[in-house]
Amino acid sequence: MTAGRAGEPDPLLDAASDEPSERSPARRPTGPRRSREQRTSDSRQRILDAAVACLVESGYSRTTTLTIQARAGVSRGRLLHHFPSKETLLVAAAQHLAATRFASDGLAAADLPPVDDDPEGRIDRVVDEMWSTFRQPYFWASVELWTAARTDPALATALLPAERRLGAAIRQTLDAVFEHYLECENYPTVREMLLTSMRGVAMTYGFDPRDHAGDPHLAQWKQMAKALLRA
16 A cells, blocks of 8 residues: 655545545445544544554564554655654554553453452453453553663653553553452552563563463462452
């Protein structure tokens, strides 16, 4: 897919938005035309998806706005309209995907056993669902940003407030699924231990790939969480 030059109209978006051409009857839309807001949202989503894919496949140093633009199939002007810098684009991409998948498509939407019927089974499922999020592309996209931010002040400046917002959203999701344990004095410790320990273990998969579901830490996290939340 070829991206348009700077200043030229985006063929992918304009083809969907223009009035049907009398010279090209075969291209007339068969359904209702999308609104400007829908087209804008669609192009933004394509850019974000392309940015995450480039981060995961190529790493931060080899990901450029040009490679993202080409992969998303948008014009240079369209990309810069949404994201004026590489830093804001990559941070937005990783954060958007993480928030969506973790909160909407992951843990919050998981089919968990009722706590009154099977409290320990529910804890086990929550731990399983939490651990599964650390093998998703958005986790590795975030790892690329964390590492690069150590020596890139502009990236660090963009990343810090976004990470704080995402961290708050993730903790809010965990509080919702652990709602019956919120009054337990050990709950904050359990929540933070699970998040930080899982993050640390998951990062070793970058150089030592293995069976994620069979990681020995999984049983330890479940045992620890159940022991502390029963106390």
